[in-house]
Amino acid sequence: MTQLQTSESQGALHFAYWVPNVSGGLVVSTIEQRTHWGLDYNVRLAQAAERAGFDYALSQIRFTAGYGAEHQHESVSFSQALLHATTRLKVLAAILPGPWSPAVVAKQLATIDHISNGRIAINVVSGWFKGEFTAIGEPWLEHDERYRRSEEFIRALKGIWTQDSFTMRGDFYRFHNYTLSPKPVQQPHPEIFQGGSSRAARDMASRVSDWYFTNGNTPENLKAQIDDIRAKARENGHRVRIGVNAFVIARDTEEEAQQVLADIIKHAHVEAVHAFGDAVKQAGQASPEGQGNWATSTFEDLVQYNDGFRTNLIGTPAQIAERIIALKAVGVDLVLTGFLHFIEEVEYFGTKVLPLVRELEAAAATRQSRALEAA
Ligand SMILES: Cc1cc2nc3c(=O)[nH]c(=O)nc-3n(C[C@H](O)[C@H](O)[C@H](O)COP(=O)(O)O)c2cc1C
DSSP: OOGGGOSTTOSSOEEEEEOOOBTTTTBSBOSOOOOOSSHHHHHHHHHHHHHHTOOEEEOOOOSSOOTTOOOBOOHHHHHHHHHHTOSSOEEEEEEOBTTBOHHHHHHHHHHHHHHTTSOEEEEEOOOOOHHHHHHTTOOOOOHHHHHHHHHHHHHHHHHHHHOSSEEEEOSSOEEEEEOOSSOOSSSSOSOEEEEOOSHHHHHHHTTTOSEEEEOOOOHHHHHHHHHHHHHHHHHTTOOOEEEEEEEOEEOSSHHHHHHHHHHHHHTBOHHHHHHHHHHHHHHHHTSTTSOOTTTTOOHHHHTBTTOGGGGOOEEOHHHHHHHHHHHHHTTOOEEEEEOSSHHHHHHHIIIIIHHHHHHHHHHHHHHHHHHHHHO
16 A cells, blocks of 8 residues: 555645735734735735635634734635635635634625535634633633534535535524525535634534644644544544645745745744734633643744745645655645735745646556556
8 A cells, every 4th residue: 555545635735825814914023024904915925826726714703903914805705705706616615613603604605605606614723812802702612612613514504505404402502393494505505614623623523523723733733633523524524624724835945935934933923923823722721621723833933824934835845745645655634824925925825836736646546556466
């Protein structure tokens, strides 16, 4: 068996990018970033990403400023605008249970699914930013309660999207004989992603989510997480695919790429990085096992919101393509990318890195079929 057969759900790798619908880009640094949180820039970016071969765009939900994100466009409406400007890209709207009810989301996304010919998806996020919840008068549940609510939220969405006369009596949500019409175009329903790495997040993924998104990490650490989730999912008769965050710095030489990383960290907004680190570590420590997405993040890691430097997609196109294949070998199905200068780097990635990844995937597939023939 070759390395590439280790995952139970391997096809061609998928690629997503973070939609910069929140100001300040994806690094907490005062370094120049040629990006913008507004619509015009994001439309051009979505079109460039689609041409470059990206499959998904992940929009973000933030209600308030904090740690360098002064302006934030709302996720569902922004996703819709990007869908209007593209033809193939799938766009993920991020939703926080609490501010949103599953009834509203199910209805809203079913309509967007029709308008976009089946290209909307959802990222259910469970919350890490207590100050944001307090600011909008939303109760802040303790860590595992947030995930218990998110799981019920996802079960409600699936029920509404797939059944007529849907009835549910949960601890957080209740439905009585409810029939949504029209149902979404995508069958059985739009894809459901989730973010988070704590025990509660993993357990939820192994029961209800189609996709599990995790923070950046090394292949070894990712393998431990993925094996754990997949083993549990198998016990539950559930299939979950895995996406990992990576901040990509692809340059013609390794020295240039490493210099960009050093410059990002040199210009880190120290106060904002510490404040962000305190908030997210507090969120993770609040889980019973005292862990979570950012449990072991260093100062340097926290300069990128979701530990994207740790995945180490920093170097030449050839180095990055090989490292992406190493991620696939431990079971990753999707690489979620972030960039310093979004449009130009998405284009570079599409021209220089993606073709190498596809070549390596094709070579591995050929080796695999030869080995099968010989067996
Ligand atoms: C890829 C990814 C995207 C996320 N997007 C958002 C977002 O848009 N808004 C938000 O409030 N939280 C977002 N989160 C945060 C998670 O939903 C979760 O609250 C956080 O990762 C802490 O999870 P944990 O307690 O399981 O470690 C995202 C997380 C990941 C991994």
